[in-house]
Amino acid sequence: MELHQGETAYETALAAVFNGDAAAAHPASIAQPRDEQEVAAFVRQACAQKRPLRVRSGGHSRFCSGDGALMLDLAAHLRGVTVSGDLVTVQGGCGVGAVLRALEPHDRMVPVGTHATPGFGLLTMGGIGHLSRSFGLTLDCVVAMRGVRANGDRFEIRAEEADGSEVWRLLRGAAPFLAVITETTLRTYPRRPLHGIRQLNALPFLVDALNCAESLPRQIACSFVLGVPPDQEQAQLMRYVVLQEGDESMLPAFLNEGQECWHDHVAGQEWLPDFNLPDRNGVLPPEPPVEPDRFRRLRSWIYTVSVPSGLSHELAPRLEDAMRKAPNRLCRIDLQHIGGAVADRPMASSLYRGRHAQWSIVISGFWSAGDALNQQAACRWADAVFDALESLACHVYLVERHPGTIRYQRELELAYGSDLPRLRQMKKQWDPDGLLPSLDPPS
Structure with a gap:
């Protein structure tokens, strides 16, 4: 589904965004994909139109929307959480609070940030919270990722198959510059009071x-x-x-x-x-009501x-x-x-x-x-x-x-220190048209 300015659903989608700057933006359209195949189709559409691509998961970042962009609203439909043993697989539009609630009946958890509403876009950058000193970053729990490169190509990468892989290392810490993450699998820990x-x-x-x-x-x-x-x-x-x-x-x-x-x-x-x-x-x-x-x-x-x-x-x-x-x-x-x-x-x-x-x-x-x-x-x-x-x-x-x-x-x-030149090189390969957020300083 794609929403356009002037439509009630377009306004409703932006009103649901947490970040005030992002909510006030005027994207050219809002795509609400129902599966990874539709995500790839919308990414290819942005490529064809040379239109900036902005990805909304939890909606906390200023960069989940933008004037003139194609906004990929993953939170509309891609919110699934699947628990299997000590692993949890999470779709890209899910908030970390929903993940913890899904794990609760299984007496499992993952260390997440200090707030429950951010999405899994931020987890690919790190994920710092009250239990980081005991269990590490949310990022450290990631064992697999699926997604779509900014050129429209789909990919899947798993820790056990990525030994020494530079792609695996760069995605975990800089994914929002390179790709749309549609699904992440994380290792969980026993839940304690x-x-x-x-x-x-x-x-x-x-x-x-x-x-x-x-x-x-x-x-x-x-x-x-x-x-x-x-x-x-x-x-x-x-x-x-x-x-x-x-x-x-x-x-x-x-x-x-x-x-x-x-x-x-x-x-x-x-x-x-x-x-x-x-x-x-x-x-x-009490939390004030949302404006x-x-x-x-x-x-x-x-x-x-x-x-x-x-x-x-x-x-x-x-x-x-x-x-x-x-x-x-x-x-x-x-x-x-x-x-x-x-x-x-x-x-x-x-x-x-x-x-x-x-x-x-x-x-x-x-x-x-x-x-x-x-x-x-x-x-x-x-x-x-x-x-x-x-x-x-x-x-x-x-x-x-x-x-x-x-x-x-x-x-x-x-x-990113000494990794910055290699990250910029990979961005040129994965995002040749520069549709996702920039890694370049002002000229």
């Missing part, structure tokens, strides 16, 4: 909190959110600890000191409290940089200064705790090159649609925070990126 601990502190506590977190065993993740809680006026630091039930003997004493802690005992990742700032009593306010007008959604400008351990005394002051300069109460900085099992995999096992990092730091500038002054301020703020952290960074996690800007070449270099 989790213990979450949340705590609010003042921002100056950050340097000590980072040092303490870096001393924790891999069975414990200690992530942070820096931002303004809903019922407060000043930025605070939220510490969010996650471990498996039964591992509490590994908890250090500092987690029981100072401010009040809120404990959550849940059956699995999908039941953990949202990775958002609570009220001062620990309660998360029905797709042109009035919240907009964002986001960077994600990876920083190694041992830099707390340089990192903390820069983050505190950034929060003091935030242009509005919506802007925030998340520090997702990695290391542990993420670092166990060889760097050459995939194109994700942040394995030596301890922190994946998400810099989020937000503003309301139509607020030009706040847009400019939020973008400048996020740019400045990226610039301040760049000298500490060992990697950029390209779930969001900024083509056409002066920072894009540096983002690409930090993301």
Whole structure:
């Protein structure tokens, strides 16, 4: 099925997109394929029309839609999840939360990100969450992929048949630049109950909190959110600890000191409290209803940089200064705790090159649609925070990126390092017309 501007179904499809920038775009048409054969047909159509191709799975990326593009809406029909023993096969339009729910009756799980709504487009870039230190990235669980190259050719590749394959390595970390992934098979793990601990502190506590977190065993993740809680006026630091039930003997004493802690005992990742700032009593306010007008959604400008351990005394002051300069109460900085099992995999096992990092730091500038002054301020703020952290960074996690800007070449270099020339070469082979997102800096 293909939808066009002026049709009610076209508007409905865009209104269902999570990302505000993507929802407000004007794609030339929206394709809603029912199987891989139809995906290939629509890709060939985009090739024939020399039309940019944008792929929607969970709808979190700015690049799942675009003005004048052919938008492939995989989420409309390709949402199947099949569990077979310790493997789960997931179609390209499925969100990670749906995968966890499908695995729950089988007492299995995969480590996923800190939010349940992203799709499996982002998992092919990495997949960082509360259980990454214990089990690795979502990407590390992938054992097979199916899809369609940007030239319309279909492919299938499996780990056991891809020993030493450069294609296998490059797809796992850069697939959105090369192909439309229609199906992924992942190895799962036994599901165990989790213990979450949340705590609010003042921002100056950050340097000590980072040092303490870096001393924790891999069975414990200690992530942070820096931002303004809903019922407060000043930025605070939220510490969010996650471990498996039964591992509490590994908890250090500092987690029981100072401010009040809120404990959550849940059956699995999908039941953990949202990775958002609570009220001062620990309660998360209800999620606001989705704005029905797709042109009035919240907009964002986001960077994600990876920083190694041992830099707390340089990192903390820069983050505190950034929060003091935030242009509005919506802007925030998340520090997702990695290391542990993420670092166990060889760097050459995939194109994700942040394995030596301890922190994946998400810099989020937000503003309301139509607020030009706040847009400019939020973008400048996020740019400045990226610039301040760049000298500490060992990697950029390209779930969001900024083509056409002066920072894009540096983002690409930090993301892919010495693999960037080979990745660009492969893109010319798999996407000769440049239909998928670009790997080139502005000219």
